[in-house]
Amino acid sequence: MKDMNVININHITKDYGNHRGVFDLSFQVKEGEVLGFLGPNGAGKTTTIRQLLGFIKPDSGSVSILGKDCFQKADEIQRKLGYLPGEIAFIDSMRGWEFIRFIADMKGMKDLSRAKELMEQFELNPNGKIKKMSKGMKQKIGIICAFMQNPKILILDEPTSGLDPLMQNRFVDLILEEKKRGKTILMSSHIFEEIEKTCDRAAIIREGSLVAVDSMEKLCQGRTKKMEIAFAEESMATEFMRNYAAKHKQNSQKQGYDLGQQGNKVILTVGNNIDQVVKAAAQFTIKDINVHTQSLEEFFLHFYGKHENLEREKLSESIDVESDVQAGKGGVR
């Protein structure tokens, strides 16, 4: 059965009052699938994951993994599950390696070769006291504890928090490697790029309710980039603007799409028309191109109701600095 649902979240509600918690949330993770779980702070990602681990019971609805109830049969599910908690908390006073061995013993594992492999992969020296380790080192220990038993299913709550960019890439590689081995993975994140690189589908949650769950391709369709093209001369920019406005009228009038000229510079929002935009611009001499990748907040804009757009736009302006930094990483320079 290829399409079997390994993780099944069925209309769960966990109400903490004041609109906090999760509300009537449903989605599934199929066998061999990597599903990203995105949402801003306090959206309810961890609350959902806690229910999957059987730490808390839903007020209503049901959660099951491999057809087993997550609260009642937590022990049976755990045989096949690797879990990385969102908040790093270890048993203080233990040394890193001691802790890994302790968890391995608790899981009834004999073979620690995978743990050693992972330690090399993440360049972790586990000999120090955990209390004195940096945040990233602790996160690596958590990752090793989740992956070392080679589980069929992985539930990871913000797995890359605290990792530096190099290690984040290593982590992406690890996920892709595990995916090839047919693992079923649910991972929450704030970073769209990381989800984009690894996941087949993503579920987006906000204020405890599901906003969208769809394949990455579908979700990315709505994704836009802000492009800043500097031409050699101002006349070129004017010319480009004229052509573009004529061809892409509907686009420039779409909500949330900018188009404007500042001297020899054109600033515009591109979506799936990127190919045409680049080709049209290539007819002129280009001095520089900047691409600002959308931040998660801007991306969410696409899914939020229209009435909130204004408020959201203000927000995304204030975090423009951040998206500039991201553009430096992922965009064309």
Next chain:
Amino acid sequence: MNLTLYKKEWKSNWILWVIFAAVLTVYACMIVAMFDPKMGDSLKMMADSMPEIFAAFGMADVGQTLLEFISGYLYGILLTAFPAVYIILLSNKLVARYIDNGSMAYLLAVPEKRTKMIRTQVIYSITSLLALQIYIVAVLLIYSQIMFSGELEITAFLRINVGLFGLWMMIGGICFFFSSVFNDTKWASGCSTAFVVYAILVQMISQVGDKFENIKYATPMTLFQVDGLAAGDGSAWVGCLVMYLIGIVFYVTAVQVFARRDLPL
């Protein structure tokens, strides 16, 4: 029981155990050494000079035999209050600490039932108390044998200790219960401490004079009747049994509550 967890608990808590065992050893040996059948009783003289304080600690009218001496000066307060502190610290560490700092997530993310994990902590709590009890009995027996060979009535002494362990079980169960039901170490240790302070304070007040004698019914410490156990009284045995029962009920309830509750991990 999960052996890995059980061993881990011994490994990380043995220092606490040793500290309390050491303190109790010092007190036990000191008291035994002060017993002097020939030359009048120096503690007795002190007691006569400040009768209220000694009465509060249950040390009024301590008899003349070694057994009466030990049970008066040690079992009245020292062997109840000090172990109670140990119990508060230990219970808090065994459950609430893991929930509070989130590391319980790791203990539960293993293929074992929650009840099994918490039962392991219960077993650790009881066995570590039992080890302390056996140790202190051994110290007292050996030391009195060395100092005053043949002086101690051993069966009566052991009866008192069966009762003492019942008292520890009762306090242990109650503190463990608080540790298992709260998310916060503050609440867990707060309630445990409040309970112990209340129980011991009321006991002390009730011993000061006849005026307050009746409030002894307001503290569970009264269930531990040292003299009654030494004599083998039926009512003392009932009190002892009740203490064991209270302890077991609280331990069992703690396990049940913990297995069903939401954990903020």
